[in-house]
Amino acid sequence: MSVPSRRRALPCVPLLLGALLLTGCATQLQPDVTDVRGLVAPLEFNLTNQNGRAVTAADYRGDVVMLYFGYTHCTDECPATLAMLAEALNRLGPLASRVRVLFVTVDPRRDTRSVLKRYVGDFGPQFVGLRGTASQLTAMIKRYRVSYHDGKPDKSGNYEVIHSSVVFIFDGRGRARLLAQTGFACAAIATDVRRLLAGGRLLEGV
Amino acid sequence: MRCKSRAVWYPIPGRLRSRAPGGPLRYLWYLLPWQFSPTVLTVCVLTVALYLRGLALLKRNGAPVGFWRPFVFFLGVALSYGVLQTYFDFLAQHSFWVHCLQQLILHHLGPVLIVLSGPVRVLREGVPRTLRTGAARLLRPMRLDWLLKPLRLLWRTLQHPLIAPVLFVGLIYFWLIPQVHFATMIDTRRYLLMNWSMFADGLLFWWVILAPREEQGSAAVGYKVRLLILPFISMTQIVIGAYISLVPWQLYPVYALCGRALPISPMLDQQIGGLLTWIPGAMMSLVGVIVVLRHMMREEEAQLRSSPRRAAAPSRPSAEVA
Numbered sequence: 001m002s003v004p005s006r007r008r009a010l011p012c013v014p015l016l017l018g019a020l021l022l023t024g025c026a027t028q029l030q031p032d033v034t035d036v037r038g039l040v041a042p043l044e045f046n047l048t049n050q051n052g053r054a055v056t057a058a059d060y061r062g063d064v065v066m067l068y069f070g071y072t073h074c075t076d077e078c079p080a081t082l083a084m085l086a087e088a089l090n091r092l093g094p095l096a097s098r099v100r101v102l103f104v105t106v107d108p109r110r111d112t113r114s115v116l117k118r119y120v121g122d123f124g125p126q127f128v129g130l131r132g133t134a135s136q137l138t139a140m141i142k143r144y145r146v147s148y149h150d151g152k153p154d155k156s157g158n159y160e161v162i163h164s165s166v167v168f169i170f171d172g173r174g175r176a177r178l179l180a181q182t183g184f185a186c187a188a189i190a191t192d193v194r195r196l197l198a199g200g201r202l203l204e205g206v
Numbered sequence: 207m208r209c210k211s212r213a214v215w216y217p218i219p220g221r222l223r224s225r226a227p228g229g230p231l232r233y234l235w236y237l238l239p240w241q242f243s244p245t246v247l248t249v250c251v252l253t254v255a256l257y258l259r260g261l262a263l264l265k266r267n268g269a270p271v272g273f274w275r276p277f278v279f280f281l282g283v284a285l286s287y288g289v290l291q292t293y294f295d296f297l298a299q300h301s302f303w304v305h306c307l308q309q310l311i312l313h314h315l316g317p318v319l320i321v322l323s324g325p326v327r328v329l330r331e332g333v334p335r336t337l338r339t340g341a342a343r344l345l346r347p348m349r350l351d352w353l354l355k356p357l358r359l360l361w362r363t364l365q366h367p368l369i370a371p372v373l374f375v376g377l378i379y380f381w382l383i384p385q386v387h388f389a390t391m392i393d394t395r396r397y398l399l400m401n402w403s404m405f406a407d408g409l410l411f412w413w414v415i416l417a418p419r420e421e422q423g424s425a426a427v428g429y430k431v432r433l434l435i436l437p438f439i440s441m442t443q444i445v446i447g448a449y450i451s452l453v454p455w456q457l458y459p460v461y462a463l464c465g466r467a468l469p470i471s472p473m474l475d476q477q478i479g480g481l482l483t484w485i486p487g488a489m490m491s492l493v494g495v496i497v498v499l500r501h502m503m504r505e506e507e508a509q510l511r512s513s514p515r516r517a518a519a520p521s522r523p524s525a526e527v528a
Contacts, residue, residue, distance in 0.1 A: 034388070036389075036392060038393075039389055039392050039393040039396070040392055040393065041394065069465075142240070142241060145299060145391065145392055145394065145397075145464060146464045146465045147296070147299070147300040147464065147465035147466070147467050148465050149465075149467065151469075162465060162466060162469065163465050164463060164464045164465035165462075165463055165465075166463045166464065179392070181459075181463055
């Protein structure tokens with residue numbers, strides 16, 4: 001009885017395999033930039049900017065947004081990444097006015113509004129410092145599937161924060177498009193952002 | 207990733223401590239879901255409710271199930287729920303070895319416990335009679351019986367002794383392909399699909415291996431076939447587990463990129479994860495072999511009991527010699 005039914009069952013195998021393949025994977029554009037369209041959640045948040053104004057993703061509609069989590073007491077990775085982004089914006093020339101870099105602090109205790117304002121001001125007018133309450137920040141890290149935690153304080157009370165190192169890049173409609181890893185090339189980012197601003201496809205010429 | 211690579215170990219990472227409320231309720235906070243899933247909650251509550259109802263009815267009808275079967279069943283459900291809907295889920299999203307432990311519980315331990323407890327009898331009893339007969343009464347006059355046919359075909363496909371193990375190991379391999387894994391860990395929908403597919407396939411596979419033949423109905427798989435399947439899944443898991451724990455480069459950079467939850471180096475994280483896939487994953491086959499052998503012995507005993515004359519012959523070899 002069960003033998004013929006088994007034989008009939010075998011054709012289902014390609015179907016199952018096909019379903020698995022459909023789940024797909026992320027496309028690598030350049031060594032350190034990944035196309036994450038449809039993978040990462042669209043831009044959405046409720047935070048406060050360095051001027052004390054409550055802002056949401058709607059305030060940045062129409063601009064290409066680069067989202068980065070860090071903290072101002074960071075000694076190497078955060079300033080290095082922000083400097084690279086500043087250099088990428090530099091290469092964009094006048095187009096840079098349509099780009100915003102959102103620096104979300106994962107250390108709101110030390111990064112007060114004034115500290116944040118001074119810090120992002122050093123990198124350029126496109127840099128926005130954002131901070132939130134514990135629940136706002138938790139909602140944000142859940143949404144973007146990143147994490148952070150405080151290290152142990154030393155004798156003088158200083159502590160490091162272990163956090164994500166990626167830059168999420170969103171297009172003007174708030175859709176996540178790229179994920180840049182540390183070590184990305186400024187020129188590559190500038191090229192990609194130019195394409196995003198032109199509404200073009202990212203895979204061209206890659 | 208990190209702004210200084212000094213790794214400090216403390217049982218609860220600092221930020222978690224500050225996010226949790228103080229006082230005695232603090233530990234309860236860790237039992238709350240990191241990302242609440244109404245589906246997981248509904249499925250678990252419904253299953254447990256059906257099971258409890260079944261237990262009560264069986265006891266009333268004079269056929270109590272005892273202590274251990276329900277205990278093992280609830281342990282399996284609780285473990286599977288726990289790795290999905292508590293703070294454990296946060297750690298699994300941001301540490302590779304915790305992720306491997308999560309998948310081990312969803313794919314192996316949870317389903318093994320659930321299937322071992324023999325829950326079908328209790329769950330069937332738990333389904334309200336009106337619902338059981340109602341479905342049949344509704345389908346027959348509407349000539350919708352054909353709806354069941356593809357379902358039966360799908361069931362037989364998934365329970366096929368060639369397909370079930372390939373699917374079981376294939377899923378482990380598939381979700382661990384570095385590119386797929388990267389996409390899965392940054393996309394909530396793929397992440398949920400991974401967890402559900404691993405748990406559902408765990409139940410399907412361990413049902414093939416651990417369920418008594420008479421309970422499997424038309425899709426029954428022989429015990430000797432099961433004893434062939436088990437070394438196959440053991441070997442293939444050893445291969446991938448050994449590969450992950452022994453390669454000297456990072457296979458899954460997503461954990462380092464999105465922020466590590468535990469203060470250990472990415473390489474150590476990967477090695478522990480590989481070992482978890484390698485050893486406990488493969489060891490589960492041994493549990494399978496023991497259970498299958500027990501089924502075989504029980505079946506043999508039952509046969510001997512039903513034909514006592516044949517049973518008497520081999521048990522008295524000395525008489526023959528004399």
